[in-house]
Amino acid sequence: MSTADLTARVRGSLVLARKWHPAEFVVWVMAAAAFVLFPRQLLLLNEIAILALFALSLDLIVGYAGIVSLGHAAFLGMGAYTAGLIALHVTADPLVGLVIGMAASGLLGLVTSPLVLKGNDLTRLMVTLGIGLLMLELANSLGWLTGGADGLQGIAMGKILGIFEFDLFGKTAYAYSLTVLFLLFVLARRIVHSPFGLSLRAVRDNPLRAASSGVPIPWRLAAVYTLSAAYAGAAGALLAQTTQFVSLDVLDFHRSADVMLVLIIGGAGWLYGGIVGAAVFKLLQDWIAWFTPQYWQFWIGLFLVAFVLGGREILHGGIRALVARVSGRRGGGS
């Protein structure tokens, strides 16, 4: 085979890996169609979109860079409180709050990134858990700013772009959250398929070889941790703005654990894992809450245990088989 041929094949292969698969369009069309199909479920759909964004953020570090975290709620909370405070004290414009919320969380991610660069999985889990609890404690003790246990009340959001007003049924909320999710998803998709994204996968797969190939590991990890924090901040800001309320619950440990479960359900390391997981998780939660609202936590726990003990292989095997049947070729999401 000639060199030119091979060069063309290499390029073709690289293009194919990043191209949009038809099934991906279906996902987004369905998400948009839900707006019309389930007009009574828009509040739930809004929650799904926000959780999906939060899980996408976690996937960026867990699935693509191999950094495990048990304290991701710290960034969700940072974004939520920042957006809430901006709305209360500065401006009611949602987009301004969203951007500043992302920036604040990103900054927190950048500042704390040196702490997760060192050590193994175990120390990372402990350190992130510690940081998460630290943020909760901080929000609790800064009652003059955060409202303490009462939370931030009386948030009134302005119109998005001066046009779309938030309503009681979640119409604007879902459209807003879905749009933000989509835009950030497209950005994340671009990033994971870039040379930078490839180097993250290298670090996740084999740090020794990555370092021996010239990848400056600490810088790359710090960068993706910051990015992930900013994404979580966006999810927090959306949460604060669409519910017009922020409480200590956004920083609670169960948030970090839930989003981990979402990612485990959907599968880490492909960008749709967070979306699939969030939909399954929220629908399950909704369904279980319908007949046993108080003991939802028990079922979450049971799912976690069952998943890790073997249910995951069964579920993901099923999903893979389904995807293989539908598409007939390797998905472009990984």
Place this chain on the structure above:
Amino acid sequence: MTLLTILIDGIAYGMVLFVLASGLSVTLGLMNFVNLAHGAFAMVGGYVTVLLMQRLGVPFLATLPAAFLVAALAGLVLERTLYRPMYAKSHLDQVMFSIGLVFMAVAAMKYAVGSQQQIISLPSFLLGRFDVFGVSVGRYRLFVIVLCGLLALALFWGFVRTRFGSRLRAAVDDARVARGLGIPVTALFAVTFAVGSGLAGLGGALGVELLGLDPTFPLKFMIYFLIVVTVGGTTTITGPFFAAMLLGVADVGGKYFIPQAGAFIIYGVMVALLILRPEGLFARSRS
């Protein structure tokens, strides 16, 4: 309240934490398994004491062995059935699995006994305070210090002097080599897990008065156990012991002198220590 009183309260608190967490440190060191559900066994022990006292009128002291036994039995059964397949999995899987167990335990306990704080009435000889050289000491705290101190000594002795202990240390040091030497690591672990869970149960029972008890106990104190283990390291028993003392005194002192900071100081110290000494404060370096 004098400084010395705070110190003694802190030591009593630290002693209970040590008994609660000692089992976790050995299981973490031995199987490299992150069991965040350790606190659930402590909660079981706590509720055994509470229910035996409230419903059956069993005297406090008599409930303590029961708390140990029930928690140990629960540990033994769960280790045999659910935990064992987890050893080969990643830390993340282990963490998610044990968080799942915690969630289940919390919700199940809420369902079974309700979510209110449990109060027990201690026997009269453990109530009140008395003066030792002008320092006011709570009777119950002194009782806890003596009992847990004896337990700690027994654990040191068992770990350092007995055949079981030397095998255990060898296995913690390098499980593969230990297996090669013919040490039954799996059986060793099952026993250690059960004893560790039992100790957690006993700690939970002793802690009802000092730490409080409600169904969220495993979540609330998870971080404390982890601090003891991560700061103390997993290769010795002395490490977690001193870490628990430090934590107990710092927490009691911190809450007394700077109440508005809450648990902030403790978490901050833990994160700082983990960064400075990821192998644990008292760990010997491994090369």
Place this chain on the structure above:
Amino acid sequence: MTAALETIGLIMRFGGITATDDVSFTLERGARHALIGPNGAGKTTFVNLLTGVLTPSAGKVLLGGEDITALNREARVKRGIARTFQINQLFGAMTPLEMIALVVSERLGEGGRPLARLDASPRLVEETADILARFRLDDIMDERISTLPYGKQRQIEIAAAFAAKPSVLLLDEPAAGVPEAERRELLDLVGSLPEDVSVLLIEHDMDLVFRFATRITVLVNGRVLAEGDPSEVARDPAVKAAYLGEGAHG
């Protein structure tokens, strides 16, 4: 002309053990140099000192005359030292194409660009294709690495090191564990590395050493016991005694 790689009085101590004991070593430009020695002779420590995994207790490492003793691993890779590992260190979840593209992209300084596209850089695509062709990986370039046979994985290991365009290439037992059937192709590849790359081969397999190397250094107990061309080293009585063991007496 300065040597490709040089060490001066290199010493590495671990506690009371001296793993590398005053090693002064020269790798000439374009050399095919083998480093041999019995197990525990300190070969791995020496390689780790060259690549920056370890920092020496004393002594210097010079690359093309430049002192690189204080540089870390990535900086040394950027300056032109690449290595393979005794045990494969691959990105198992990637394809050979992706793995080679990664190394090339890092060398071209693309790795820090989150919005760039891999296929948009003609140099990256061409050089990746070149390396895939040179190491005969083109027909399996889209398979998952972890599913490939061991011999192929070994080829990828060398290709990935080579993709960093090193002036000095360290091959740590490249043929170790490769089944006989796949061995020939691998040895051919090692033999056909371009002349301008200086190669240091760390090896147990005497067959491979004498076939490949034009110069041999013998390391025993962390010290250089002998150095010379293959026939000199083969005749050296000290080498026979220390390295070939009882065989020399019998």
